[in-house]
Amino acid sequence: MSKIDKEILEHGLTFNRRRFLSTMSLGLGSVALGSLMIPNLLNGGDQDGANFVPGIPHFAPKAKRVIYLFQNGAPSQMETFDYKPKLREMVGQELPPSVRGMQRLTGMTANQASFPLAGSFTNFKQYGQSGAWISDLLPYTSKIVDDLCIVRSMYTEAINHDPALTFLQTGSQQGNRPSMGAWLSYGLGNENKNLPDFAVLLSRGIGNGQGVYSKLWTNGFLDSIHQGVQFSKGEDPVLYLRDPEGMNREERRDMLDNLASLNDLSYKEFGDPEIAAKIKQYEMAYRMQTAVPEVMDVSKEPDDVVKLYGPDCLVPGTYAANCLLARKLSENGVRFVQLYHQGWDQHGNLPFEITSQAKDVDQASAALVTDLKQRGLLDETLVIWGGEFGRTSYSQGKLTADNYGRDHHPRCFSIWMAGGGIKPGTVYGETDELGYNISRNPVHVHDFHATVLHLLGLNHEQLTFKHLGRRYRLTDVAGKVVRDIIS
């Protein structure tokens, strides 16, 4: 026996001996302790994920797909969905310190000498059966209000963009957890095997912008097949998907087959699951080569559709074009389409900027809901519109007759959801009359995630993945399904 062989054998024996001893000493005690702490441990419960098979929902889902229209930068709720006439009455007065309480402010306004309340520059009216108040900045959205469930009592824990955005997308403020879309891809599997489960589309308005990074559509510790695929504007919507000139389809097939057999060899040798994922990704890319151009082709869309979304829907890279693409991707079985529209960070010059931002998104967002509905798809598609937190009811910087700004505000913000099992024509939750604190039915980010998963037929407590010795969930260790907004 050579020296190295002997060492390997030694190592194996030592490992087993140590393991045996440690198991013996801990074994009985940990079983007893475990049964105290995990109720169903001893009677064959579902603790080991027996109740979850990746790719199949726990119970019959209401929604099959999600389109998340993320308004990146955090739109002000006071100028969109949370009507606060009291703020207009009290304009210029100080925010009562009792309302603010121990609230942590950002460095941008913490040193402000005064916190003058700022009313909305724009008017609100009531619309639809539900009588929801919607601002004049959103004329198209106000027409579909009876399809929407407006939640005015969302709240988060983060006070700055990146952690808040990461929190909403991954359930954790630090980025390294899988994004919502990756969890859904893992939980529900793909509908259309020729397209990715999770697609990402970016656009930006002229308002003050905040970055979006690919960590927001990461697969985290899940298999990398669940990662979001960014579709960009221009001739190559998915980068590097096109064959180089001179390579035909047969050659590509041949090359992939050979590559797969090589990869297979090293998979057998090393057993790294990432190799298997890589093989799957190459195959998916091959199929996407025909499926993507078909789905990205907007030239055959009827004129009515163009008018519905607005003329910009044919200009690649705009929010309207992304909404139209989102519908096409979703219609073709993409589980989760994530849009980001940048430019909602109105620290100053709010009236001008938010008007322009609202104009970017209003028509196309409403059109998406209408378009899904007229195809009979709204029942099974959940549409979500919202930002990462709210904005302060006091002005950041100088409050003048026609200009002001608003700082970040995690304590309350408004979002809307439509379709996919959401109770239409409802308004949920309330904030106090100064729009600072939630006065009824608060919805935490974890609750929001639990509810979305529930609509997709997934129990948020059972959708788990074991990593580094513990089971992770999108909702971490919290989250309650908000049943009142489910139809």
Added chain:
Amino acid sequence: MGNKVKSIAEQLLIVANIFILFLLIFENRWVVPLWIQPIGRMHPLLLHFPIVLLLLALGMEVFRFKPENSANSFYEKFLSSFWLAGTFTAAITVVMGLFLAKEDGYAGNTLATHKWLGIATLWAGTAIYFFRKAPWYTPTLARIGAAMVAIALLLGGHYGATLTHGENFVSEPLTRNESVPLDKALVFNHVIRPILEQKCVSCHNPEKLKGELSLVNEAALLKGGKSGKLFVAGKPEISLLLQRIHLPNDDKKHMPPVGKAQLTDSEQLLLALWIKSNAMFNKKVIDLPARDSLRLVAANFFQTTESPQDNFDFDAADEETIKKLSNNDRTIAPLSLLSPALSVNLYNKAAYSPEKIQELSELKTQVVSLNLNKLPVKDGDLKAVTQFENLQKLDLNFTDITGKGLLELTGLKQLKTLNISGTKITLAELQASIGKLTNLKSMSVWNTGLTPIDIQKLQKTYKNVAFIAGFKDDGSNPIKLNTPQVKNSSMVFNQELSVKLHHPIRGVEIRYTTDGTAPDSLHSPLFTNQMVLKNSTKIRAKAFKKGWFGSDEVVFDFYKNTYQPDSISLLLPLNRVHQAAGAKSYFDRILGTFNANSPAWANNWTGVRNNDLAIYSEFKKPVLLSSVALRIMEETETGIFPPESVEVWGGNSPSQLKIIGKLKPTMPTKMRAHSLETVTCNIKPQQVSYLKIIAKPLQKIPDWHGSKGRTGLLLVDELFLN
């Protein structure tokens, strides 16, 4: 223990036994005086002493005959005292128990069993104490006796505990019923009864019957107790049950009694709401109105509404079959983990054929949802669809089907949702088949042969079906077009350029001007792809289409640059921020855009502020030069100004350059919107091989500006030599 004490205790034990005998014989003839009652109530307290003492004595008795023990006088003395203490406390406990049993609320078999087991324990124990020294008391007899007393003692204790804690107190956590999902829950059985069972039934059951009241079932609840009926359905305000619950805690009649687990607020609320809504026994929670308070509060008690099983009663398909039939263009997935039902989606136009549907015949029972959206499905293919006897949802949006195909579908009796948006189906065709789809609930008919009036008509006739119409442009709400776009790869050209203007929307007219006037829909020329430019040109364009408002005006600047120098260099440094691609920037045909005042957004601008911009270039062959133009940005707000002066030096050798042109551009006189301009220096046409351009930034920003007196920033992105 002293002998005197011992003999007193022995006598008392005998007296107690006689007293017990008396109480038992005349059980129905005596009552407990009020002042004695507290003694009775100490039964649950004292009973622990005889249990422990007797069990110890019994244990020691078993080993008493071992030689080492029988020789030990201490063992014997100790054991004897144990026996006496055990039987004596047992006697007192029995007396107290008999007193307590006289109180209200104790009756039934459990009590009787408990009573007689207790008395049997006492008597057997007493007998053993007095006869254990007798010669006939052998070790075997001792063991048998001890075992029997121990059994009686433990059983008696167990039944006593059942009286106070209720049946199944110990095993309850293990046998607790599986939770029922909200949609199957009954108001009484799954909401009200669990509250009563947890908080009331331990005293109010047929065994214990406190206040002659039992709360175990509907009949007993309706019957009420000693104080009358429990409630009047629909009238919570006069219901005894609620009155007792809401009395102050220190009130004698407050229920549950002090010391027992109290009702929570929501439990109290549920009981009140239940009585208010007529105390129903058989209603389901979800049959209550959606906003009903009882329903809303009750719903919180259910963890999950979803049931893993749905209402399909057919068997699941074989997993191997599903696997075999799944491929990249056909996804087959169960609705949920435990559901036998399948949902099938077909994709990929090119791969579609009717066989793709036909092949699923092995799954004909299980397929409940089929998606054929956007596939070239023909009428004939639908015959294959009818094999799915349990089909509930069918998506035929944007397929090639007509009314003939729809007729085929009338066999699908379970069909609830049918999507035919984007097909050519007409009203007459639809009317021929829709009546036969008896289960239909929803149908999307947008973008078909149906007019809005047709759809209204359908909706009136078929009230059970929701017809989804969608958006149809009737021209009543025109919206504004977006502006035309330019498709040329660069706005800079060498000799001539064929202009490519484009609008993304079909059928849009682009009208334009080149003379600086605003274009309009009537007089301005229509853009065709024939337009060729020979000189730098400013095109102003607008888009028009019937049914839309015309677009905003858009301006396109095309620049001609005839000569490209063979080498170019900068004689003086550029601003640190505005480096662009150095000297190469001026002829790279890439133009800058606004927003240049940041390192991240230098956007192809070269800039100077602290020194002149000095560009030097050479031509291998002399060129005939007649103008030099600089493309600049002006943005008064951020202090970006046109150059104060431009000098053009030229010549045929580097050492003999002379000024061949000079220009002082006009300066803005007030704040104005930013713009991209061309500063052109015309010169007398002449041959040059060497060219030097000196542009001086504005040395003193004028007084009207916030930065007055400072030097302006000069930004240049391209040069045009003609």
